[in-house]
Amino acid sequence: MIKAGIIGATGYAGGELVRLLLGHKDAKIIWYGSRSYIDRKYGDVYQNMFQIVDEKCLDDNMEELAKQADVIFTATPQGFCASMMKEDILAKAKVIDLSADYRIKDVAVYEKWYGIEHKSPQFIEEAVYGLCEVNREDIRKARLVANPGCYTTCSILTAYPLAKEGIIDMGTLIIDAKSGTSGAGRGAKVPNLYCEVNENIKAYGVASHRHTPEIEEQLGYAAREKVALNFTPHLVPMNRGILVTEYASLKKEVTYEDVKAVYDKYYGNERFIRFLDEGVCPETKWVEGSNYVDINVKIDSRTNRIIMMGAIDNLVKGAAGQAVQNMNLMFGLPESEGLKLVPMFP
Amino acid sequence: MIKAGIIGATGYAGGELVRLLLGHKDAKIIWYGSRSYIDRKYGDVYQNMFQIVDEKCLDDNMEELAKQADVIFTATPQGFCASMMKEDILAKAKVIDLSADYRIKDVAVYEKWYGIEHKSPQFIEEAVYGLCEVNREDIRKARLVANPGCYTTCSILTAYPLAKEGIIDMGTLIIDAKSGTSGAGRGAKVPNLYCEVNENIKAYGVASHRHTPEIEEQLGYAAREKVALNFTPHLVPMNRGILVTEYASLKKEVTYEDVKAVYDKYYGNERFIRFLDEGVCPETKWVEGSNYVDINVKIDSRTNRIIMMGAIDNLVKGAAGQAVQNMNLMFGLPESEGLKLVPMFP
Amino acid sequence: MIKAGIIGATGYAGGELVRLLLGHKDAKIIWYGSRSYIDRKYGDVYQNMFQIVDEKCLDDNMEELAKQADVIFTATPQGFCASMMKEDILAKAKVIDLSADYRIKDVAVYEKWYGIEHKSPQFIEEAVYGLCEVNREDIRKARLVANPGCYTTCSILTAYPLAKEGIIDMGTLIIDAKSGTSGAGRGAKVPNLYCEVNENIKAYGVASHRHTPEIEEQLGYAAREKVALNFTPHLVPMNRGILVTEYASLKKEVTYEDVKAVYDKYYGNERFIRFLDEGVCPETKWVEGSNYVDINVKIDSRTNRIIMMGAIDNLVKGAAGQAVQNMNLMFGLPESEGLKLVPMFP
């Protein structure tokens, strides 16, 4: 039984991690870390957990936790994990960081986009980017995994096979993303109030969102070239779900079947990626509560572009589900353990 | 492995039954019945099931199904199950009817409130009312279970201990219920369109909703008196969830602790009923996707009334979850098999 | 042209007041008071007002405002208006207080339910309870109007004719109310975040909500007896709207036509009260954005109760619209000036 500790257990991603780990037969949560709610019963903070989780919240003490746990999940604000990381911790426990601290290999890029100093750059090289379908073998051997961002996971996986196979012109790639509001976290801010989000849609972080360099770096590895793209997130009045609509010019003439074959080449055996039937557009509701990524494409011969669409549950495949998938890989468990979640509809 | 057939598998309750049975280790769906979608892939009707369910929809042939299945779930419009029922079917397979056909013992009451003739009244007496927490022992031995209505389940369980113990004046009982829109089914009707339901709340079926006599009958058994009450359903702009707020005058002076002790007496060992901490009001979101019933009460000494509140997920404890719970009882399985669902939040 | 000043112009009720007064041909806003946003452009706080309102927010200086304005609206937290009120202010300007400070005649009741000391009880007697359809003549002559609460307006108007005419047993009156989230205000609190409210319904303030004594007092005047009732508010995932469902036992046998005649007697000439056709239940969406109150009833002969239903837009008839209606009365203008708003659907 893997002993798991969570730092930041009372955020939405932390809460989802609790939900998933409670259904995992080889893992057990031994630490519900939450600086804001120390000594308060976890089931009082999240009443859905009433009588399911009896433990109280503990402090964010990573050193102590490293002694007790086999794996530490950090679902914390940017900078926190980097500020606590030490060789001593990694020597004792594996760490899966749900923040951005170890996602970007170039520390200067990280510091520019996040506007903070990285406190432990010495671990960046070792950290494995935890996009399971892409880096599976490296993840198996990792001590420190940088769990990808929610927008990033969806954006990358949707375009990855076409980038890898040189089907699309990377210089033309535009990603228009739409997210449910849980991505904004549980902080009490006016723009996230019900009445401000409901019956409303807006773009935000235009040409400046922090997930941009992460997407560019990873798709750059796939395409083996430096990539600069436009990424525009939008806030949608729903709790969960990310949909990306990606546009790129085709580098050669291809049919839908050609493209489908490329996706099949990379994802044909992937349990959590579903390439939909021709003509069916992904919808976030169809993956809600599950670890699936639903993908499809449409070729527009009029404009010589391909429109790629992908949908995930931002709290599952975009955060907690992928973290558990990473844990499974790191501990040699079946990759889908605890993740055989059937999407809930309606 | 129990072989389960579903008649009406493409309604919302049928879809939820599929979701739950897919996670049940001792049951297997062998028949996806749907007259409207015969020969269409189930995963095309409900895209969340894409690559999870590969079967096609079959006709609503209960006789054939009885030969192949151990248990038949009928998630069909009122009257259908009654019109098909025969001794021959029950001799071969157990039946769990999610419609109202066998819920009401007095066939005249059924025919009056539902406005249709009952086609097989000879089975009404045998049918067991499948409210697991109340009729557990009878359900274990049943061939035919009448799965309770969604409003009914929540309304009865919220008041049951107080009715049973004579704490409340049954003549004063008023039930104000609020339901998500999935309760209205998947039929294409203008009043259920997004734009009509969203940003709106209304009462409907005032003093005439069909779940009224079902609640009255069952609470009447508990209170050992004839009960006539007001039940008012409301349509709420959300997909899932039922909340009931029930009002009754107290027959004697009681404290919150007294009342809590009464609930503990009946529900203390119930896995799926959670009597919340004092002062915490049930919220539908806290039980979403799960089989829980969350209950609490508030005593108002100013008016000598008690306000009882209960929340369920209408598609789980109010339909498919309870049906699976009934199946577990009927087949001697652990009652919570396939139902260890942690509520999803947010 | 009436010069109007608003204290608390950046709350939701204050914002609605701005919207309505901008469409009023005899009034002009000369003061956008908002302590939190002093010196910030109003149109930056509420971007819907961009290029419509060019003024900046000013401090909550009631004394200065009294010198400049003909009427002062206070859309402020409880206690603020009472703490600022002086004879000198009322001598210079009429005041319409949207808070609860002058609604309750018995200062002890106010202090008990609101938990604060009343700082200017000497004005309570003078203050007129601004429920226009009930107190029209007194309002015309008032200097200080206590604008009714949102729940209160809807609760009282829905039952008023039956209370007044002795049709219902006041001791049996139960009010189950449902409100959109704008009623909770624009404060940044976790329970009002989108993800907490969306897909959720709950009761709150059970047997303790502050609008209770206000409803009891006013319906007590109508019934000419002391009234104690149950009032239970619920939070509904929508921006605007209040629906009340009220239950009471009938004191005598009446038909729907009898009851309709009673409503017609009191409301037959009221522009803003619509008694719906028989069988039609009020829906909040049908009054959205308007000053209407939609009402209907259903008699349940089985239980000898009448179910009364009423719907308003909580920000219009429940706050800003009624405040404007009061202003019109106080200044001798046509009562509907600035309020000829057609409900917006969908």
Add this chain to the structure above:
Amino acid sequence: MIKAGIIGATGYAGGELVRLLLGHKDAKIIWYGSRSYIDRKYGDVYQNMFQIVDEKCLDDNMEELAKQADVIFTATPQGFCASMMKEDILAKAKVIDLSADYRIKDVAVYEKWYGIEHKSPQFIEEAVYGLCEVNREDIRKARLVANPGCYTTCSILTAYPLAKEGIIDMGTLIIDAKSGTSGAGRGAKVPNLYCEVNENIKAYGVASHRHTPEIEEQLGYAAREKVALNFTPHLVPMNRGILVTEYASLKKEVTYEDVKAVYDKYYGNERFIRFLDEGVCPETKWVEGSNYVDINVKIDSRTNRIIMMGAIDNLVKGAAGQAVQNMNLMFGLPESEGLKLVPMFP
């Protein structure tokens, strides 16, 4: 007083037209046409109009209507208006067609994208494309106005000045659009049910939506070149509102100020177009219920692209509001008469 008749008065756009015309001081509705609801009271179909509109619905008799009315609005399915149009009608009444029948000058393009035969192509040339801010002078003189589509209005106005001034490379233009559900109409279809739309987002009509050729034609006139672009609509869980996010490569180096100056050149005097302050992204909620178009842009020097964003209320500026604006122009009234609507928030 202009006598206005509406064919298709019971659709959502027709209903909005009724709302707006009721507030128009120089127009009066004399015909509520609705084939589906003939002889039914309009206020029964749309209960928000109860006691406001007492008329009954009439048949879709355009010939008779032309005799009685000064202006006819057709808010009908594609093909209807074209099938009824005759010189005799236009000789008697002005016609504002809210369908697509006269929007596209090339009848072959119309017939290809809409899949129907055009029954009166002889009027296409005469018809004026009713985008008021672009074709104002022609509209003033028109007998037949083709009221633009909702997506189209928002898409064109957002990019128009940059297309006109040659700032953007038209071959790179991509429009990612998001719409509330009222755009789908009031037809009873499963995909528009509350439970299917709520908590969900999806693209649809990818590379095939019928508004594409309309946008291409109009932006082609502006850019004086043939334009082929990608237009992708998405369905968003909200009632009203369209947001477009448009991407194009810059043809020359420009600053935000340069671009703002271009928008000011074309829209500086436009009452209904608001170019927002730098850094402020349009949100649909800020224009809800009003005739405004909110626009802003962001230049991304990293990719040499400009991101243009625009927001409208699809039922107002995207349908009924623009139709009234056209009527005002055609009858020589002040352009904003009946349209001084302050957006409603929240």
